[in-house]
Amino acid sequence: MIRGAVDSEDPDRLYTVTGGRSRVDESVFDMVTLIVSESEPSPGMQSEHAKILRMCHRPLAVVEISSYLGLPVSVVKILLCDLLDTGKITARHPQVVRSDRQLPEPEMLKKVLVALQNL
Amino acid sequence: MHSRTSDRPEGAQLSESARDGLKIVIVGGFGVGKTTMVRSVSEIRPLSTEETMTQAGVGIDDASQVQDKTTTTVAFDFGRISLDEQMVLYLFGAPGQERFWFLWDRLFMGTLGAVVLVDTNRLSDSWYAIDRLEHHGTPFIVARNNFGEPKHTLEEVRAALDLPADIPIVDCDARERDSSKAVLVALARHLYSLSTSPSTFSSAPSSAAQESTA
Numbered sequence: 459m460i461r462g463a464v465d466s467e468d469p470d471r472l473y474t475v476t477g478g479r480s481r482v483d484e485s486v487f488d489m490v491t492l493i494v495s496e497s498e499p500s501p502g503m504q505s506e507h508a509k510i511l512r513m514c515h516r517p518l519a520v521v522e523i524s525s526y527l528g529l530p531v532s533v534v535k536i537l538l539c540d541l542l543d544t545g546k547i548t549a550r551h552p553q554v555v556r557s558d559r560q561l562p563e564p565e566m567l568k569k570v571l572v573a574l575q576n577l
Numbered sequence: 578m579h580s581r582t583s584d585r586p587e588g589a590q591l592s593e594s595a596r597d598g599l600k601i602v603i604v605g606g607f608g609v610g611k612t613t614m615v616r617s618v619s620e621i622r623p624l625s626t627e628e629t630m631t632q633a634g635v636g637i638d639d640a641s642q643v644q645d646k647t648t649t650t651v652a653f654d655f656g657r658i659s660l661d662e663q664m665v666l667y668l669f670g671a672p673g674q675e676r677f678w679f680l681w682d683r684l685f686m687g688t689l690g691a692v693v694l695v696d697t698n699r700l701s702d703s704w705y706a707i708d709r710l711e712h713h714g715t716p717f718i719v720a721r722n723n724f725g726e727p728k729h730t731l732e733e734v735r736a737a738l739d740l741p742a743d744i745p746i747v748d749c750d751a752r753e754r755d756s757s758k759a760v761l762v763a764l765a766r767h768l769y770s771l772s773t774s775p776s777t778f779s780s781a782p783s784s785a786a787q788e789s790t791a
Contacts, residue, residue, distance in 0.1 A: 489684060490598025490667045492591070516590040519598050519667060521655060525624040530650075531684070532628060550596040554687050561716070562689065564772040570599065570689070571765035573660035577618075577758055 484535040486542075492517040492550040493538060506537050511546060589620050594662045601764065602669045602685055604710070605694035606702030610722040610751035611670030612654045614694065617757040619656025619668060627652040628680055649676050653684075668761075673706040681713055690768050691717040692760055694751070697729055700737055707738060718767050719746040720760045 494517050499508035506527060513526055524534040541547040554562045561567070603611045615623045629650045654670040669685070671677060691710055695703045703719070710717045721727070721734055729737075731746050740746060747763050750756045 488598065488687060490600055490665070492595055492598055492665070516593060517595045517665075518591065519657075519665070521626060521667065522624060522657075525626040525655075530627050530629045532630070550598075552598045552600075552687060554597075554599065554689065561768065561772040564769060567689075567765065567769040567772050569664065570660060570666070571762065571769050573664065574658075574666075574758065574762045574765050577658065 484532065484539060486551070487520050487535045487538055487549065488552050489521040489531060490519045490552055492519055493523060494518075494548050494550065495546070496548055497546045504537075504540075507541055507546075510537060510541060514547060517550065589659075591657075591659065591665060592662050595659065595665050597664045599660075599664060599666045600669065600685060600688040601666060601761065602671050602688050602691045602715075603694055604671050604673050604691055604706045604717075605722075606673050606696060606699055609694050609696045609699075609702070611672075611694055614692075614722075614749075614751035614757045614760070615654055615656040615668050615670045617752060617754045618658060618761065620659060621657050623654045623656045623670075625652060625654045628684055630680060630683065649679055651677050651680050651684075673702050673709075675705070678709045681709070685715075688715055690764050691715050692764055693717055693719045695719055695721045695734065695738070697721060697727075697734055697737075700734075703738060707740070716768055716771055718744060718760075718764045720749045720763075721746070722751045723748045724750065 493510070493514045495511045495514040497511065499511045503511075506529070509527060510523055513523065520534060520538065521531060523538075524531045527534060529537075538547065538549070542549055553566070603614055605611050612623055627650055629648055651672070653672070656668045658666045658668065660666050671685075693703055693706050693710070707717070707719075719734075719738065719740060721731065727748070731748060734740075735746050738746075745763055745767050747760060749760045
């Protein structure tokens with residue numbers, strides 16, 4: 459196969475052939491990002507992928523998936539990238555993204571406080 | 578790593594509408610009762626998992642002394658509390674040992690706050706945890722896991738830990754659900770109070786922040 463220079467490649471294609479396996483993609487998942495299946499496992503699918511789809515009929519956090527699969531969190535994030543890229547799952551990310559020393563909004567913390575008091 | 582044969586979640590399932598995962602970390606030395614506390618308030622049986630990382634690739638303080646790549650593995654327990662139809666609180670029991678802190682940013686970025694669970698017979702474990710939480714800018718409270726008659730008052734423990742006056746310290750019995758719940762409520766109240774006080778945890782330096790780093 460004759461290929462053109464890499465810099466003439468469509469960036470989207472380069473993204474596709476790597477399967478999206480870059481650190482940037484993994485980092486979209488927090489440990490408590492909630493994962494929901496959007497399709498059933500298909501024949502021939504990698505078994506870990508199939509297991510994830512079966513266990514996420516209801517929302518399940520990344521860290522719970524990690525525990526049930528017996529795989530480190532970072533490995534699970536890579537598997538989830540594959541499934542997210544192909545639209546087989548959706549990801550509900552935490553509202554709190556605290557990259558700096560910022561506390562969440564008081565209204566949100568108040569809701570947490572009241573909910574814990576009412577347990 | 579631990580082995581599990583089932584790939585089906587056990588126990589209570591989350592609501593379909595659950596969409597916002599929150600984190601609180603319980604930090605403490607080995608055997609202080611972290612998992613006990615997680616178990617007493619969690620709606621699921623505590624689970625465990627692990628995270629690994631290659632140390633050479635991370636900007637730790639003494640990275641220059643690391644000659645070879647070494648893989649660090651940290652195991653931790655966790656449980657879950659559904660707060661309402663949307664919010665789900667995950668409680669992590671985390672070891673206070675040194676290597677754990679290399680993984681703090683990766684694992685616990687965005688954590689609401691922390692509970693330092695203290696065994697008064699081993700206060701030195703807690704000093705390190707408190708120092709690291711201050712370093713990471715994570716708000717926290719201290720809870721003494723207290724079985725039976727305490728040997729020291731809480732104020733004596735506060736003094737021994739050199740804990741600033743504005744950080745709450747409470748007694749608890751991690752085996753009791755209500756007691757563990759009260760610890761979480763105390764943390765949530767502290768966080769709420771910090772969020773409504775403009776001088777704390779703002780980006781601008783404040784006298785309170787400077788005092789707490791002394």
